[in-house]
Amino acid sequence: MTLFAKDVAPLETVRAWRAQPTEFDPLEHEAYCDNGMVTYWREDGSTAGLRCPVCDYLANFTRLRERMLAAGIGSIYLDKDWDSLAPVPPFPHLQAVCARLDEVILQGHSLLLHGESGQGKTQAAVLIAKEAIKRGYSVAVENLGQLSIQVMDAIKGIGEDTMGSTVRRLQQVDLLVLDDLGAGEGESLGIERRLAYLILEGRQKMQRPTVATTNLELHELGEMLGARTLQRLEPLKVIRVNHGTNFRLQGGKSAWDE
Numbered sequence: 001m002t003l004f005a006k007d008v009a010p011l012e013t014v015r016a017w018r019a020q021p022t023e024f025d026p027l028e029h030e031a032y033c034d035n036g037m038v039t040y041w042r043e044d045g046s047t048a049g050l051r052c053p054v055c056d057y058l059a060n061f062t063r064l065r066e067r068m069l070a071a072g073i074g075s076i077y078l079d080k081d082w083d084s085l086a087p088v089p090p091f092p093h094l095q096a097v098c099a100r101l102d103e104v105i106l107q108g109h110s111l112l113l114h115g116e117s118g119q120g121k122t123q124a125a126v127l128i129a130k131e132a133i134k135r136g137y138s139v140a141v142e143n144l145g146q147l148s149i150q151v152m153d154a155i156k157g158i159g160e161d162t163m164g165s166t167v168r169r170l171q172q173v174d175l176l177v178l179d180d181l182g183a184g185e186g187e188s189l190g191i192e193r194r195l196a197y198l199i200l201e202g203r204q205k206m207q208r209p210t211v212a213t214t215n216l217e218l219h220e221l222g223e224m225l226g227a228r229t230l231q232r233l234e235p236l237k238v239i240r241v242n243h244g245t246n247f248r249l250q251g252g253k254s255a256w257d258e
Contacts, residue, residue: 006032006033006034006038006039007031007032008032008039008041008047009038009039009040009041010040010041011040011041011042011043013028013032014038014050014053017038017052018053021054021056021057021058022057024054029054033052033054033055036052036055036056037049037050037051038051038052038053064133064134065078067133068130068133071129071138071139071141072140072142072177073126073129073130073141077123077126077127077130080123080126080127081127082095082098082127085120085124085127086120086243088243090113090124090239090241091120094124094128094239095127098127098128098131101128101131101132101135102135104209105132105137105175105208105209107207107209107235108204108207108208108209109209109235109236110210110211110212110233110235110236110237111125111128111210111211111212111236111237111239112211112212112213112214112233112236112237112238112239113125113211113212113213113239113241114213114214114215114216114217114218114221114240114241115215115240115241116215116242117215119241119243120241121213121214121241122180122213124241125141125177125179125212125213126141128175128177128211129141129177129211132174132175137173137174137175138173138174139173139174139175139176139177140170140173140175140176140177141177141179142170142176142178142179143179143183144181144183144184144192144195145180145183145184145185145188145192147161147166147192147195148188148189148191148192148195149188151163152187152191163191163194163195163198166195166199167198167199170199171199171202171203171206171208173208174208175208175209175210175211176199176203176209177210177211177212177213178196178199178210178211178212178213179212179213180213181196181212181213181216181221181225182214182216182220182221182224183214183215184224189224192225193224193225193226193229196225196229197226197228197229197232200229200233201232203232204232204233204234210233212233218238
């Protein structure tokens with residue numbers, strides 16, 4: 001309940017909010033918005049009401065971020081976009097493909113990005129995932145090495161993510177991102193191999209695409225996960241990310257600097 005009546009907004013303000021809801025003056029918004037509704041002056045001098053474009057944008061923005069977090073996208077990537085990556089191959093190409101992502105998802109074509117650490121593979125994969133979420137698709141972003149540890153915990157009775165439940169969940173999403181394939185070690189590696197095969201086999205049968213990243217060379221990944229598992233990514237586009245820039249070592253002032 002509003003204690004004081006809100007001002008009637010100028011028509012120009014409402015038009016500006018509709019055109020660019022991100023560009024608003026908080027004080028102006030406070031003056032005109034009444035619990036998500038705005039009264040404004042029409043051209044004939046009468047008044048009318050409408051849902052606040054700014055509030056609608058902020059609500060949609062919040063829901064979108066919640067969906068991204070629920071999909072497994074780390075908070076570090078929530079505000080990242082393609083401009084956050086240097087315009088070096090293959091990023092402009094991947095950005096262009098995102099413009100027709102519906103076609104990629106419907107055809108079930110997968111993507112493997114491989115190359116040295118710090119080349120932007122994970123961020124590119126996450127940006128593809130974010131675009132899919134914006135388009136209304138179900139998405140999961142996972143690290144198989146971490147999942148294998150969770151499955152091991154469930155086997156030992158100290159976790160809930162069984163192999164069966166994990167496989168079913170990741171088979172069902174419209175787009176799956178598997179980050180850092182082949183990073184498992186020791187006891188978890190065997191589980192990672194099994195998870196990868198079962199998940200990818202199910203997705204291949206249902207023609208659901210997967211975007212995967214790895215720091216390994218293709219022959220190394222094949223040796224670690226098995227050629228039979230990698231075949232379950234087909235139809236597959238393989239892109240080597242080798243632009244020579246390590247984004248993790250680039251400048252930027254540290255909070256520890258003087």
